[in-house]
Amino acid sequence: MAIRAPFLSTRYGGYYHREVPKEDAELTRVGPGTPCGEYMRRYWQPGTFSDDLKDLPVAVKILGEELVAFRDFSGRVGLVESHCPHQGTSLEFGLVSERGIRCCYNGWLFDVDGAILEMPGEPEDSTYKDRLCHGAYPTH
Ligand code: FES
Structure with a gap:
């Protein structure tokens, strides 16, 4: 996984700061059967008012x-x-x-x-x- 520096050493340097870390599916996937999804399903989730x-x-x-x-x-x-x-x-x-x-x-x-x-x-x-x-x- 690429490591993105949190800060740049130059102003207006957005062009040099485009690399976004790859998604960590273990943390971001929440569907049934996924590690995070099964964990979150152990708790009450807000759904609507x-x-x-x-x-x-x-x-x-x-x-x-x-x-x-x-x-x-x-x-x-x-x-x-x-x-x-x-x-x-x-x-x-x-x-x-x-x-x-x-x-x-x-x-x-x-x-x-x-x-x-x-x-x-x-x-x-x-x-x-x-x-x-x-x-x-x-x-x-
Ligand atoms: S689609 Fe037939 S009862 Fe719902």
Whole structure:
């Protein structure tokens, strides 16, 4: 790794000071499975202000993950993966419900903990929704 001198010995010397140290991926990568990302996931991360959670979902990006925060009409806060597990529609455009958030495309309803509450279009006796979950994180 190149070492960049913190100071120059000449004025207007920016041209001579262009070399930027290479990225240290161990410290700068925060996605799942990376050393820093796994470390940071041991702690609470600020995502959004509680006051911003009104009747519309809010897209947030935390540690490289695209998520959607919302407060359902019963007052519970949810933080779920952005893309619906059915066909990938962004839940940023979802409909906040009395309980959870509903996908705007085919209407699957997700609870704040990722449980799938409804799957319109599935047969009434289907147990599909009981066997699957959507990615969600606890909030505080
Ligand atoms: S894409 Fe979300 S329910 Fe189908």
